Amino acid sequence: DVKEAYNCWLQYRKVDNDKLFQLYFKSVAAVSNSLIIQSVIQELELAFHSMYGKGPDISQQIHEQTTLILATYQDIKLADYGLNGDIFQEINDEGYVIKSSKNGDKEAILLIGKTDKGVLYATHHLLRLIQTGETLKELNILESPRNKIRMINQWDNMNGSIERGYAGKSIFYENNKITSNMERIKDYARLLSSVGVNAISINNVNVWKVETNLITNVLLPDVAKIADILRAYGIKTFLSINFASPIEIGDLTTADPLDNDVKQWWKQKVEEIYRYIPDFGGFVVKADSEHRPGPFSYNRNHADGANLLGEALQPFNGIVIWRCFVYNCMQDWRDRSTDRARAAYDHFKPLDGHFLDNVILQIKNGPMDFQVREPVSPLFGALESTNQVLEFQITQEYLGQQRDLCYLVPMWKEVLEFDTYSKGAGSTVKTIVDGSLFSSKISGIASVSNIGNDVNWTGHTLAQANLFGYGRLIWNPDLAAEEISREWIQLTFGNDETVIEQINHMLLDSWGIYENYTTPLGIGWMVNPNHHYGPNVDGYEYSRWGTYHFADRDGIGVDRTMETGTGYTGQYFSPNKEMFNSLDTCPDELLLFFHHVPYTHTLKSGETVIQHYYNSHFKGVEQVEELIARWILLEDKIDSYRFHNVLERLKMQLKNAKEWRDQVNTYFYRKSGIPDEKNRKIY
Numbered sequence: 001d002v003k004e005a006y007n008c009w010l011q012y013r014k015v016d017n018d019k020l021f022q023l024y025f026k027s028v029a030a031v032s033n034s035l036i037i038q039s040v041i042q043e044l045e046l047a048f049h050s051m052y053g054k055g056p057d058i059s060q061q062i063h064e065q066t067t068l069i070l071a072t073y074q075d076i077k078l079a080d081y082g083l084n085g086d087i088f089q090e091i092n093d094e095g096y097v098i099k100s101s102k103n104g105d106k107e108a109i110l111l112i113g114k115t116d117k118g119v120l121y122a123t124h125h126l127l128r129l130i131q132t133g134e135t136l137k138e139l140n141i142l143e144s145p146r147n148k149i150r151m152i153n154q155w156d157n158m159n160g161s162i163e164r165g166y167a168g169k170s171i172f173y174e175n176n177k178i179t180s181n182m183e184r185i186k187d188y189a190r191l192l193s194s195v196g197v198n199a200i201s202i203n204n205v206n207v208w209k210v211e212t213n214l215i216t217n218v219l220l221p222d223v224a225k226i227a228d229i230l231r232a233y234g235i236k237t238f239l240s241i242n243f244a245s246p247i248e249i250g251d252l253t254t255a256d257p258l259d260n261d262v263k264q265w266w267k268q269k270v271e272e273i274y275r276y277i278p279d280f281g282g283f284v285v286k287a288d289s290e291h292r293p294g295p296f297s298y299n300r301n302h303a304d305g306a307n308l309l310g311e312a313l314q315p316f317n318g319i320v321i322w323r324c325f326v327y328n329c330m331q332d333w334r335d336r337s338t339d340r341a342r343a344a345y346d347h348f349k350p351l352d353g354h355f356l357d358n359v360i361l362q363i364k365n366g367p368m369d370f371q372v373r374e375p376v377s378p379l380f381g382a383l384e385s386t387n388q389v390l391e392f393q394i395t396q397e398y399l400g401q402q403r404d405l406c407y408l409v410p411m412w413k414e415v416l417e418f419d420t421y422s423k424g425a426g427s428t429v430k431t432i433v434d435g436s437l438f439s440s441k442i443s444g445i446a447s448v449s450n451i452g453n454d455v456n457w458t459g460h461t462l463a464q465a466n467l468f469g470y471g472r473l474i475w476n477p478d479l480a481a482e483e484i485s486r487e488w489i490q491l492t493f494g495n496d497e498t499v500i501e502q503i504n505h506m507l508l509d510s511w512g513i514y515e516n517y518t519t520p521l522g523i524g525w526m527v528n529p530n531h532h533y534g535p536n537v538d539g540y541e542y543s544r545w546g547t548y549h550f551a552d553r554d555g556i557g558v559d560r561t562m563e564t565g566t567g568y569t570g571q572y573f574s575p576n577k578e579m580f581n582s583l584d585t586c587p588d589e590l591l592l593f594f595h596h597v598p599y600t601h602t603l604k605s606g607e608t609v610i611q612h613y614y615n616s617h618f619k620g621v622e623q624v625e626e627l628i629a630r631w632i633l634l635e636d637k638i639d640s641y642r643f644h645n646v647l648e649r650l651k652m653q654l655k656n657a658k659e660w661r662d663q664v665n666t667y668f669y670r671k672s673g674i675p676d677e678k679n680r681k682i683y
C-alpha cells in the first residue's frame with residue numbers, strides 16, 4: 001500500500017479518542033464563507049473521517065451544540081469569546097488566533113483568522129496538534145508568518161521533464177500540454193498550504209520554446225485552471241517568462257527594454273494574462289544567465305530589464321521576481337582574474353535603488369550554486385533600497401539527488417541566522433528577507449521544489465522532510481531544526497519514541513555526513529559534470545563554469561582574499577570581511593572557499609588539511625553505515641513501502657559515499673604524496 005507514502009505529513013492517522021471528538025469536533029460552525037473556507041471544510045471532513053471515522057456536523061451559524069468555530073475576525077463577536085480585537089492589529093493578513101473558550105456552557109475551540117487564509121493555516125495548526133498528541137486544553141496561540149512571500153519555484157518543463165528533478169516527472173505537464181490530472185495538483189496545493197506556502201511559479205526558470213507560449217491565449221486557459229485550484233488554497237500563481245518573448249511570440253524584431261513598442265507589447269500581454277487570471281502573481285525572470293536572453297543584448301542593464309516588466313505589472317499589483325544568478329559561464333579556466341563568486345554582487349550592487357517597487361531581486365543563498373557549504377551571498381545586506389527574496393534549493397542537485405539523505409533545515413537556518421553587519425550587529429539575513437531591517441515593501445523566501453510524480457512525491461521518502469521543513473521554517477525562522485524534524489516525523493510516521501529518536505538522529509546528522517564524504521572545508525564541486533551526481537574531482541577543473549579547486553602537488557583552495565586573491569572577501573561588511581580574509585580567523589568549514597593553503601596547513605581542529613580530508617572521508621562512509629543500522633531498527637514500525645524505499649536509497653548512498661571516499665582520497669594522495677597517518681586503504 002502506497003497511501004502513507006503519498007500522503008506525506010497529512011496522514012490523519014486514526015486517533016483512538018472518541019471523547020475528544022465528542023468534546024470538540026462533533027459540531028463545527030464555519031461562520032465565514034469563501035473559496036478558501038470551502039477548502040478548509042473539505043480538509044476537516046477528510047481529516048476527521050480519517051482520524052475518528054466520522055465527520056462533524058457543519059453549519060454556518062453558531063448554535064448551542066457548536067464546539068469548533070471557524071471565522072475571520074470581522075465575522076464574529078470577539079468579546080463573546082473573551083477575545084480582544086486589538087490582538088488582530090499585531091498580526092498580518094495571514095495570521096491567526098487559536099483560542100479555547102466557551103460557547104454557552106460548552107467548551108469550544110476558536111480558529112480565528114485575520115483573513116480566510118489565516119483560518120486555513122489555523123486549521124492545519126490544530127490538525128498538527130491533534131496528530132502529535134498535544135493537549136487541546138487552554139489553547140491560546142497567536143501566529144503570524146514572518147515572511148510575506150513564501151514561494152516555491154517549479155523547474156518543470158512542458159515535455160514533462162523537470163530540470164534537476166529527482167522524483168519522477170512533472171505533475172503539471174505532459175507531452176507539451178498542461179496535465180489533465182488536476183487532483184494531483186490539488187493534493188500538492190494541500191501539502192503546500194498546510195505548511196504556509198503562498199506562491200508558486202509553475203514552470204522552469206529556463207523558459208524554452210514551448211514554455212514561452214504559456215503567456216499566449218493558446219495556453220492561458222489551461223494555466224488558469226491550475227491557478228483556480230491553487231487559489232482555493234491561498235497560493236498565487238506565477239510564470240517564468242522568456243525575456244525575448246516580444247520577438248519569439250510577438251512580431252517585434254527587438255526585446256530592447258527601452259523600446260516603446262516592446263513596452264507596449266508587455267503592457268498588452270500583461271492585460272491579457274490578467275483577463276484569464278485576475279489575481280495572477282507575476283513573473284519570475286532568469287535573464288542574461290546561462291545563455292538566456294536579457295537586457296545585456298541591447299546594452300541595457302538589469303534595472304532597465306526588470307522595470308520594463310514591473311511597469312507592465314504595476315496596474316494589476318503584479319510583481320517581477322528577477323533572479324541575480326548572473327555570471328560569466330564562458331570563462332576560460334586560464335583566466336585567474338575572473339571570480340564567479342563575485343558576479344552577483346558586481347552586477348547588482350551598483351543598481352541598488354534603481355528598481356521599481358514591485359520588482360524583487362531573487363538571490364541564491366550562496367555566491368556559487370547550492371554547494372554543500374558556501375558562505376552567505378554578500379549581496380545580503382548590500383542592497384538597502386531594493387526588495388529581495390532569498391533563493392534556496394530544496395531539490396538536492398548537488399546534495400545527493402534524493403538518493404543520499406540530506407536534511408536541509410540546519411543549513412537553511414545557518415543562512416538565515418548569518419549576521420551581515422550591514423547595519424551593525426544583528427543585521428541577520430532573516431531580518432533582511434522578512435523586510436524588517438530595511439523596511440522593504442515586499443520580500444521573502446523562494447525555493448526550488450523537490451517534487452515530481454513519484455508516488456511519494458520526493459523519491460526518497462525522508463526528503464519529504466525538506467519540503468515540510470522549508471515551509472515551517474520560512475513561516476517562522478526562529479523554529480529550531482530539531483523542532484521541525486520532530487514534528488515532521490510525528491506527523492509522517494506517528495508518535496512512537498523509538499521512531500522519533502532514530503529518524504531524528506538520521507536527519508540531523510545527514511548534512512554533516514554528506515559533507516564529510518564529499519567536499520569538506522568549503523571547496524565544493526568535484527562532481528560529475530552535467531548531471532552532478534557522484535565524484536569527479538577534476539570534473540569542473542578545466543571547464544568554462546568558473547568552478548575550480550586549484551589543487552596541485554602542494555595545496556588546494558581558492559584565494560579570494562583582498563591582498564593576493566580575487567578580492568571577493570571585500571564584498572562583505574566588517575568584521576566579516578576581515579574574518580574571512582584572514583587565515584587565522586576564517587572558519588575551518590569555509591577555509592578552502594577563501595584561501596589556497598598547503599596540504600600541511602593546520603586547521604583550528606589541530607588536524608592538517610590533508611589529514612582532515614582523509615579522516616572525514618573515512619568517517620563519512622562509516623556514518624552512512626550507521627544510518628543504515630538505525631533505519632533497520634525500525635523495520636517493524638514502518639509500513640513496508642516506505643521502509644523499503646528508504647532502505648534502498650540508503651544502500652545507494654553507501655555505494656556513492658564509498659566512491660567519493662576512494663576517489664577523493666586517492667586523488668589527493670597521488671597529488672600530494674602524503675600518506676594517511678592511520679594507514680587506511682587508499683588506492
Ligand code: GCU
Pocket residue numbers: 163164205206286325369397
Ligand atoms: C544551476 C542548475 C541549472 C539551473 C541554474 C539556475 O546552475 O544546474 O540547472 O538552471 O542553476 O538556477 O538557473
